[in-house]
Amino acid sequence: MSGMTMSQKILAAHAGLDHVEAGQLIEANLDLVLGNDITSPVAINEMSKFTTKGVFDKDKIALVPDHFVPNKDIKSAENCKCVREFARKNEITNYFEVGKMGIEHALLPEQGLTVPGDLIIGADSHTCTYGALGAFSTGIGSTDMAAGMATGKGWFKVPSAIKFNIVGKPSKWVSGKDVILHIIGMIGVDGALYKSMEFVGEGIKNLSMDDRFTIANMAIEAGGKNGIFPVDELTVAYLEEHAPSKKYTVFEADPDAVYDEEYTIDLSTLKSTVSFPHLPENTHTFDDIADIKIDQVVIGSCTNGRLDDLRCAAEVIKGHHVANGIRCIVIPATQQIFLKAMEEGLVRTFVEAGAIISTPTCGPCLGGYMGVLASGEKCVSTTNRNFVGRMGAIDSEIYLASPAVAAASAITGKISQPSEIGL
């Protein structure tokens, strides 16, 4: 019997098994089931088809209307109403109304709902974000969500894994976003299909929690089932702040765990990285980026709407002005982040520079509202997908980048790195 990976150990523990192998189909107990305003209505509708009524545990379901919220139109309002009424009827503890809500994958860790060793499913593909805290979390669809809410269980095929050995220290403007874009550029958008991406190594200590959230968040853009980090001092400090009363279990990979592939990522050699349309794997560094004029910059989303991201963007923008004719939209991912950004003066920096600040929402990330692109327009965005039509017109273009690059680009009006404005 070979050893197990971090992910396999968490799955085994939740399936009540001593050992699992890659490829094995298991049924496992869930710690948290998540849905948003797009996926929950479909799941709620499916719930009504169950012969057993009600939810398995009202404390272990999180409902976060965030995509088209505050409601962008009547249909979105109806969807939110459906979620709200379901939450009320079933007395769901973790329902987040406007004023409390934030983008789900920034909100749940902040609220202390995701801790190491948890098994979490969410009807949203970026549910993989919580792997940053050493949880096994993965995106599923609405039917899985319904089944999870009703039974507290989910079916899984135990994944094999790719190991990323992280070493070194990144230079000043290189962040978690550059790390994950670099990896996706290297292995491709299906490079980790059906697999876990396990990040280990001494270099991890040089990645902030917000960097780790960004990296785990985009595991799905490499096709990954989950992304996961070990628990270290930084994780423990984060948990002390956000989940002081929650108990958790730390799982480590066995020394003889088997990996399909292993890569070493030296953070000190990484450069600011940009994904060109229309796939996250189309990565470039500034060695081969010509002058590309842009129309809009978006700084936000479940990938890069956290406090570190806003701090970094503000540091670049401070004392500059958004270029003439460019729209720069900044979206703090949660109310708490918004508040801290205000207290730290970041909001002032953005507004003085001519950027706008929005209430927490997914909004433009999926072409919903608050910054939809017209035909032919180009946007530098800190979001995670640059698919055809993702942010608006089908012939608009999205360039995925870090907050530092997005902020520098807003100032110059073309895709730029901080060094181009003297930083």
Place this chain on the structure above:
Amino acid sequence: MKAAKGTVFKYGDNVDTDVIIPARYLNSTTGEELAKHCMEDIDKDFTKNVKKGDIIVAEKNFGCGSSREHAPISIKAAGVSCVIAKSFARIFYRNSINIGLPIIECEEAADAISNGDVVSIDFDSGLITDETTGKTFKGQAFPPFMQKIIDSEGLINYINSSEDK
């Protein structure tokens, strides 16, 4: 289990859920509404031309991107009887099984079948026949557990029926 037969709509690599059903339509949840916009951003004539029973054939990583179940729902509601691809993105794969949309992984079939060919599929044996060219291919069979979900026409029915027992 049943068989399928229909005309092929062929697509390339990495057909993502944003082109299968663009986010601007995600405020609808009914199959009927979603089917009207199925594949709109990759093939604007798809909904005009697709007939009940037709088949989608694509290359690798079909259904990548968002977890929206609206994607397989729109394909199923548009009348598509099966999707054949070299590989599927995993959330799309499980969503399809969970809602009872038959999907098959088969590299050779995805390479050899052309747009407009008439193809038939026998789900029991996994045998794919390109009736236009006469070629046959062996698709990957589902593990028994997934087969049970598909046979029950989706996860909910499967759970209900296993609870009855």
